[in-house]
Amino acid sequence: MLICPDCQRTHDLDLDTCTTCGSIALICRLGEVECRSCGAVRLAGSRPESPARPDGLADEVAAALDRVLGRLTSHA
Structure with missing residues (x-):
């Protein structure tokens, strides 16, 4: 979005x-999220600092x- x-x-x-x-400058692509500011990469869908979201959308x-x-x- x-x-x-x-x-x-x-x-x-x-x-x-x-x-x-x-x-908050993030790019999501092919199962990973990359930060445009520092270049850190993590798996898409992993938000350890946020409450769990309902499954099913994926x-x-x-x-x-x-x-x-x-x-x-x-x-x-």
């Missing part, structure tokens, strides 16, 4: 931050990709 820089600074948003430097996204790409795998 894109959030304009002004909103990032002026609103009380619960944004993911880098566990190394605290920056499975829903994977199932949607399977349908769109015509894959015959199933996700349980």
Whole structure:
């Protein structure tokens, strides 16, 4: 999700931050999250400083990709 820089600074948003430097300038790609400020990389979905989020979204996204790409795998 894109959030304009002004909103990032002026609103009380619960944004993911880098566990190394605290920056909110993060890029998520292919199962990992990279900080644009310091270059630290972590696995996507791991937010140790935040409360656990409900499971299922990753499975829903994977199932949607399977349908769109015509894959015959199933996700349980």
